[in-house]
Amino acid sequence: xxxxxxxxxxxxxxxxxxxxxxxxxxxxxxxxxxxxxxxxxxxxxxxxxxxxxxxxxxxxxxxxxxxxxxxxxxxxxxxxxxxxxxxxxxxxxxxxxxxxxxxxxxxxxxxxxxxxxxxxxxxxxxxxxxxxxxxxxxxxxxxxxxxxxxxxxxxxxxxxxxxxxxxxxxxxxxxxxxxxxxxxxxxxxxxxxxxxxxxxxxxxxxxxxxxxxxxxxxxxxx
Ligand code: G3P
Numbered sequence: 001x002x003x004x005x006x007x008x009x010x011x012x013x014x015x016x017x018x019x020x021x022x023x024x025x026x027x028x029x030x031x032x033x034x035x036x037x038x039x040x041x042x043x044x045x046x047x048x049x050x051x052x053x054x055x056x057x058x059x060x061x062x063x064x065x066x067x068x069x070x071x072x073x074x075x076x077x078x079x080x081x082x083x084x085x086x087x088x089x090x091x092x093x094x095x096x097x098x099x100x101x102x103x104x105x106x107x108x109x110x111x112x113x114x115x116x117x118x119x120x121x122x123x124x125x126x127x128x129x130x131x132x133x134x135x136x137x138x139x140x141x142x143x144x145x146x147x148x149x150x151x152x153x154x155x156x157x158x159x160x161x162x163x164x165x166x167x168x169x170x171x172x173x174x175x176x177x178x179x180x181x182x183x184x185x186x187x188x189x190x191x192x193x194x195x196x197x198x199x200x201x202x203x204x205x206x207x208x209x210x211x212x213x214x215x216x217x218x219x220x221x222x
Pocket of ligand 1: 006026027028129131132163164165183
């Protein structure tokens with residue numbers, strides 16, 4: 001499973017990209033609203049930092065306007081993926097952009113039925129939201145599994161992006177069921193990496209290495 005980062009924060013993208021683990025980036029209007037700078041400059045900088053699909057979401061609300069905005073976003077960089085909502089105008093716009101060869105990520109997907117419609121319209125990626133489904137008392141991981149199973153049984157050339165990820169457990173479960181991608185907030189990347197036994201073990205290795213170095217130094221003096 002490939003790991004994407006779900007943020008528009010350049011410093012955070014640079015930090016996690018430095019780990020060598022990123023295969024792509026997803027953004028959305030809320031994530032963009034949380035950072036300073038022009039939208040286009042942010043997308044261009046992200047494309048410099050990560051060599052992979054970079055989702056840029058449209059804010060238009062009619063199919064015609066979505067197509068126009070999507071074409072403009074796709075023109076920013078060859079790695080831009082146009083992100084469209086899973087609704088009727090979004091499907092219409094996806095079909096039109098897909099015909100032009102522009103990759104689309106259909107977002108705000110919650111069910112296998114929605115995912116099948118997205119794939120059928122020609123979406124290259126579909127993004128089931130796990131955390132937000134949990135938030136309303138449902139089982140987001142089970143909903144994701146239904147999407148993965150349904151699409152796996154079809155002929156569509158579509159990849160599942162596990163979105164609205166809130167914990168390392170979401171990422172692990174997505175990987176185990178065979179989801180193609182998980183898009184992960186920076187905080188969850190930190191949670192995935194951290195382990196007290198790793199810290200404790202490293203502290204001991206460093207102390208033993210220092211003790212040995214001190215001993216060797218002492219021996220040389222004699
Ligand atoms: O990018 C879409 C998705 O990952 C949003 O996540 O945490 O706002 O539900 P969240």
